[in-house]
Amino acid sequence: MISYYPTRSVQNELGGLRAKALSTVLYGGNTVERHGPIWGGGFYHYKISFSQYSSLRQVFIIILFFLMAGMRMDPAGLWGQKKGPDQLKVILEQAKQARASCHWRQAASYFEQALESVEGPSRRQISQQLRWCRAQATVEERYQDGSICQLVRDTKVDQAEALLAEIIELIDHSYYVTINPEQCLRESLLHMQAATENAFLQSQFSIDKGGLEELRREILTLRGDGGGLEQKSWSDMLKPVEALSELSEKAGLGAAWVATELAYAFCDSLDEYSHMLSPHQYKLLTDQLKGYYVGIGVELVYEGDYPTVFDVIAKGPAEEAGIHPGDILIKVGDTDLKGKSAIGVSHRLAGGQNTRIQVRVRRGDEELEFSMQRELVSSPSVRYTQLLGEEKQIGYVRIANFDHDTSLELRGAIDRLQRAGAVGLLIDIRSNGGGVMNAAIEAVRLFLERGNIVMVQRGEEKTLYQAGGDMESLKLPMAILVDKNTASAAEIFAAALKQHRRAVVIGQKTRGKAVVQTLFPLRNGPAGVCITTASYLPPDNQSFHNQGIEPDIIVENSQREEKNVRSMAIYLGKDDSVLQKGLDLLQHRRLF
Incomplete structure (x- = not known):
């Protein structure tokens, strides 16, 4: 199996898989999107697997852990609260205006809020409006990918019907529920x-x-x-x-x-995670499976009119040109990016190796122009390794996503921190939308000598993954930082270490995605289809799907943090209340 994650939470500049949220693979709304290859970015390891729906063909099956989950931007700033009649009236009027302007994702977000406070016949009417806006948004985002329009033009009727028949067969045989x-x-x-x-x-x-x-x-x-x-x-x-x-x-x-x-x-x-890739997305994915992608090395989050740079890849073209986390990307070439979807932005950032690109960003009150060359970008999953705290004795690492190199990168980073004098460890998986399941399992094994990690169920088949191995487990006292954008494989990592009391989990309740997607290459078209094929349970066998993992210590973001769009500039800033709580606990040895 080739495993990877495309998530609507983090997406590279080349898109990702539509974050139905796209996803992804791919991805508007309250999402971070990794901009490199295919929706969601991610890295891969593989083994050969045989197709279960064709006796004539071997396929590579890609196991996807999608964040991609209905995370939406909250235009009214009232999400999660019961609305009074006046507030509800305002939200419905905003939804009406957004729909009239064909701002479909924004309209859907307003209708979602309205549903929280409505009962009876009105609820059904709003639900219908919500379904319609979501359908329009999905269609529009799909056809913003020019490769789908080209596919329609180039495909003959019998080829298209064969493609549809293959999709139906896959759903019938592989979808995880009836x-x-x-x-x-x-x-x-x-x-x-x-x-x-x-x-x-x-x-x-x-x-x-x-x-x-x-x-x-x-x-x-x-x-x-x-x-x-x-x-x-x-x-x-x-x-x-x-x-x-x-x-x-x-x-x-x-x-x-x-x-x-x-x-x-x-x-x-089928569900918010299942979808079919466009030819463009699928090509980007196969390119990335080779271990690299061509881009400028930025990760974007879509939480306003313009995309914001969540992070820049070390030694990539964007970093060397001077782009910073927190910069607002407002133009690519002559194209203004206001209101552009992740797909629209990715198409403007994409291009061939060694081709030049000019972008304009807003940083504070000024606008800056940057010119750079698209290059091969290699994006590590473990980043920002450093010592923090008053006496510089607390090691910090950020896991951006779980890929096939994560456990090796993490072990190496922690070894360096221990040699430098670290006596405690903070692992930051906020805005980590997941990744490769086996990578998360291997990362857990770095810290656990024994015990269950996760149970995966595909139909009647159950597979239990446990700790244990040849390498001695790491003993440092540890805290894990999470938020509402921590999802999927990242939740496997957090849940296992939390439930075995190996780490204290700090922050906000996680996303709550406990299902697995498999990406099947298609015989009858230049694309692939991602279908939910399994679900999973943490060590206590209690599903957190659509519920999330409750932290051991809940720390809500400050008002200042909530007002700012997510970026690594915020996460590692002096106002990062979750980070400061973790540092305080580790410095004073108050974990358990």
Whole structure:
């Protein structure tokens, strides 16, 4: 298996997998996105695995741990609180305005807030509005990736139908729970209806308005009767294609659009982590599997009108040019990035090796121009190794993500800290969206000699991973820093060490993602599909999925921290209340 994570939490400049959150792979909203290859960045280790859905083909299966989870920007600043009638009215008006302006993700965020305080018939109406805005956002973000438009234009109808049949077979055989085919089709037809009404999509094709309206009416009819499925088998999911393909061609979308769009929509309808990669994303992924990517070496977070630099990769083009964490990226070349999605930004930052790029950032009250050359970038997962505290005796390391080198990098960093006099250790996994499951397990084994780490369940099959190995475990007193953006493989790491009382966990409740995605390369198209194939449990066998891990010591961010967009400049600043709490506990030996 080739394992990696694409997360909406952290994404490199080349995108990531749509953070359905994209993800990712890929990723607007309250997310950090690693900008290098494919949505979510990440690194990989691999072994050969055989396909379970084809006796004729071997495939590489990529196990993904997606943050990608419905983290949204909170435009009104009222998230998590019960709204009064006046507040609710304001939020619904903001949602209405955002929808009218086709700011679909923003509108969805407002509708999500409104749902917290509404009951009865109004709740159903708002839920429908929310579904519609999410569908529009997903469609628009998909077609901002020009490689999907090109795929639709270049693919013949029979090829598109073969692609759709393969997707259906994969879902039927590999999805981790049983789902209703009719319900899946209805949700997919909603996405198709949204596509026929999406202005951006229409701008990418030579549309015949009369034909498009006819196609829309037929989709609405199919939505009304579930496509005639009446809860039949997955094989019946192909029935709507023939009826719609002719209308799609008449509308100017091409005959292959229906099967191609259904393939993407089926994956989107499964859960917030499952999705199908575009050809562009898939190529970036295969490039990154070679151990490098071409870019400028920045990680971005999308929490405002413009993306903010969360971190810069050491010795990368951005760092050497003078870009800092916390800089706001406002222009690439002549393109203003206000309101641009992660996909839109990644396409403008992407380019060939040794090509030049000019970017403009806002730093405080001034705007700065930087010109640099795109180069091969290698991004370590363990960073910022240093001694902190009054007497410089507390070691600090940040794990940005879990990849195949993480345990080796972490061991090396801790060895250096101990030689320099460290008597305690802070491991920072805030805004770590996950990564390779085995990498997180190996990292836990550095600190545990025995005991369960995680139980992974795929259908009826259960696999228990335990501590133990040839290397002596590290004994330093330890605290782990977490927040609401700590997810997936990072949660495996935190939960195991917390529940075995090997480390004190400090910060805010984590994201709560305890499912596994597998990325299958496709036989019938230049892309791959990511499907949730398993779930997992920590050592106490109590699932934290959609609930998160409660820290041993809860430390909320200060008002100043909450006002600032996340970046490493904030995390390591003097106002970092979570970091200061960890330092205080370790310096005074008050862990347990």
